[in-house]
Amino acid sequence: VVRRHVAPGEAVPLHPEAVAFAGHYDFDIDVLAAYRPTGKGRVERQVTIIRDHVLAGRAFSGLDDLDGAFMAWVPRRRARTHRTHGEVIGVRAARDHAALRPLPARPYIVADRFLRHVGKDCLVAFDANLYSVPAAKVRHRQLVEVRASAATVALHATVPDAQGITLLAVHPRAVGRGARIVDEAHWQGLPDGHTRATTTDPGDRGTRTGPARSAGTEPGGLVPLLARARAAQVHVGTRPLALYDQITGTRPFTPAPIDPKDMR
Known part of the structure; x- marks a missing residue:
């Protein structure tokens, strides 16, 4: 119920879960002083009364037998006059119960x-x-x-x-x-891999959606793909390597013969 004990005169910090529980069932929390049994004697006294008047000197065969003994004792207890307020206990209990509000439609879930x-x-x-x-x-x-x-x-x-x-x-x-x-x-709303536009043309900046067709499924295989690429449109000249030997005045490169001994 309380988060910690404090010195006398200081406000007691209540636990948020206890405050929510009290608010759900519409009652206030009255905090008593710590380690002071006389402050809640009326509550503790009920345990002694039931033990002395219902349980003492008796044996029970089961829960049904115990419940029957308790229910037979309750009318006698409520017919007595309470020593503190001077009223018949049953009459005071009926008036207190009439003042209580009904329970909420939904119970409080402890989580x-x-x-x-x-x-x-x-x-x-x-x-x-x-x-x-x-x-x-x-x-x-x-x-x-x-x-x-x-x-x-x-x-x-x-x-x-x-x-x-x-x-x-x-x-x-x-x-x-x-x-x-x-x-x-x-x-819903997360990217699933099927909502991004794709294209095989670097110059295409359209807004097509949906997966692009793979190169293997198009007619001609890779040929149409290479034909659309800009690099495929660049003409590359070719010349023999001997031309470079003539320009530099060097002899053509001839690899040296391999000795069979070196291959062991």
């Missing part, structure tokens, strides 16, 4: 909370498993909050959107390790 980063594939790693989040609502390396209960894993943004909503996705909690819990609708 462990962690911070995790979003991967490039819009997956969040938690407890050795991966869970997806919508690509349209997150970015790579964004920090999100994981709220893990016994049955579900809810992913929330750390900053609410324009409507004040932080929830990004809810998944069933994976059993074991190495599982990928993915909603494929979350991947």
Whole structure:
């Protein structure tokens, strides 16, 4: 309930989860002084009363027998007059119960909370498993909050959107390790390798979409591809190597004969 004990007179720092629980069921937290049993004696006294009036000197064959003994004792207890407020316990209990508000339609879910980063594939790693989040609502390396209960894993943004909503996705909690819990609708908007324009002409700057045809599937194989390349249009002159010997005044290069002994 409290995050730490403080000195007398200082404000007690409440745990955020306890504050959220109290807000959900609409009650206030009244913090008593630490190590002072007299401050909550009315609560502890109920344990002693049940032990002395229901359990002492008796043996029970099972839970049903124990519940029957307790329910038979409750009417006698409620018929007594309480020593503190001087009212009949049953009458005071009926008035207190009438003042209580109904329970919320949804129970409060106790969850462990962690911070995790979003991967490039819009997956969040938690407890050795991966869970997806919508690509349209997150970015790579964004920090999100994981709220893990016994049955579900809810992913929330750390900053609410324009409507004040932080929830990004809810998944069933994976059993074991190495599982990928993915909603494929979350991947809409991610590049899939089929949305980039491609061309085989360096001078083509069009906006064609879709994969280009490979060279092997076009008529003529590589010939049309080379014909479209700019390098194929450049004329390259050829001349014999002996021409360079004449220009430099050197003899033609003749390799020396190979001795069979050198080949051993």
